[in-house]
């Protein structure tokens with residue numbers, strides 16, 4: 001949220017964020033309504049309960065009606081004593097269930113939104129900050145769904161019913177309640193102004209500190225080597241102190257506002273008590289008729305409960321501000337409010353190393369060049385190019401100049417092409433675009449529809465788990481034989497055979513325990529295991545000795561069959577293996 005926005009825009013933004021928060025509740029609306037209904041019903045039942053208490057005491061103490069008059073009020077009292085806690089318990093259980101469901105859906109939705117932004121967007125994010133989004137920020141909305149919404153339903157229904165009941169027996173007390181009621185919304189408005197900003201600052205500090213801490217943990221070896229331990233510790237200390245100060249600010253607003261409301265509620269109840277006291281003592285006669293004990297007791301019992309829902313709403317009001325602050329931070333990270341569907345994440349693929357199918361955006365108007373005379377040919381027929389790139393300009397998000405200008409090339413199905421050119425000339429960028437990760441600024445990229453694509457990138461991500469687990473990510477249903485075959489072809493077996501448990505040997509995050517070349521071979525095996533129709537390889541032999549490189553290329557030859565391969569490389573052996581090469585043009589557009 002930009003501080004320079006006009007007030008109307010800020011209000012509109014806040015309304016939009018509120019609607020986004022409420023939309024998350026849609027799949028659980030039924031349970032949420034049932035929970036609110038239970039709480040409201042429990043609130044309403046306080047009226048007959050207070051009436052029963054007042055009625056019973058009046059009968060025993062003043063009317064001296066004897067035990068015969070008691071069964072009716074005591075029966076009503078017993079019924080409400082059982083019903084109210086039961087309804088409250090059911091309401092709270094349902095509410096807790098709704099909160100857990102909404103939060104789980106939000107976490108899944110945010111993870112999916114991050115995955116949908118694509119690997120290039122993800123590479124530009126700080127993982128610690130993304131983790132904070134689905135933990136701290138999502139948790140910050142719990143109070144809104146759990147406390148605020150229920151308290152709001154209660155506030156709309158319960159005080160009104162109490163007011164009607166009180167007016168029915170004593171209009172003066174009714175008037176006192178009516179006149180003091182607007183205090184709560186007034187103070188809530190005051191709280192709302194400061195609480196949301198304080199909440200946003202606290203969440204932003206939390207995300208920054210989380211990201212900082214994760215980054216530093218990852219680079220711990222570097223920090224030690226350069227002797228930066230103490231300085232980094234001081235920075236972590238500073239970040240934590242900022243969180244402490246900002247959290248205290250949020251708490252201060254919450255406590256102050258609650259205290260002010262408690263004060264006014266107590267004063268209002270005291271006013272009612274003083275009025276009854278003076279009336280009973282005969283010092284005040286505003287009613288013009290005698291006041292029975294049951295009327296006074298009934299009103300005195302109801303008065304605190306008149307304010308109770310409003311006090312709860314006020315106490316939960318900063319939860320709403322916190323939730324809006326969390327949504328504002330989510331909006332800033334995703335550059336807009338992400339779509340969140342109520343669909344299990346497991347049904348979608350999120351592997352950043354692998355792309356499937358035809359996912360390449362084509363912004364320009366020119367159609368893909370058709371080879372003459374083969375209009376009726378099938379997508380994978382050798383005559384028709386599987387990959388066609390026409391006059392494409394590629395620019396990284398936020399980059400000043402395009403990484404690649406006016407690229408045109410075609411690769412037939414089953415063909416191989418080596419991309420060659422100096423470091424930084426844009427080979428990896430082109431592979432990213434072919435995988436569908438980077439849209440073309442102009443021009444067209446066409447990959448035959450339904451083509452299964454796999455990309456083994458230069459910096460593959462390996463997860464904590466066994467080598468086999470890492471291979472199976474792209475093809476969870478692959479058999480052991482297929483897995484062993486892919487590992488053999490990618491020359492993974494060569495080093496895995498020396499490890500204690502072979503392919504079942506655990507490796508750490510980011511391939512800890514493997515050399516750079518070994519990690520790349522695991523990524524290659526992972527790509528092969530998917531049995532792609534189009535295999536995109538980024539310097540697959542960069543760290544290999546000539547002998548291993550030759551073995552790898554020979555094994556690939558036998559394994560790949562009809563698979564189309566586009567490989568970025570600096571190796572003459574790989575260029576020779578591919579049989580065709582394409583020189584990446586220099587940034588001026590002229591191929592050397």
Ligand SMILES: Nc1ncnc2c1ncn2[C@@H]1O[C@H](COP(=O)(O)OP(=O)(O)OP(=O)(O)O)[C@@H](O)[C@H]1O
Nearest residue numbers: 396397399403422423424425426427428429430568
């Ligand atoms: N996310 C990014 N944002 C901006 N510029 C980028 C980004 N990633 C890469 N670049 C730039 O794009 C250009 C091409 O990079 P690319 O990684 O495609 O080169 P490459 O030919 O694959 O190099 P190498 O042979 O070293 O792997 C480089 O100038 C690089 O600095």
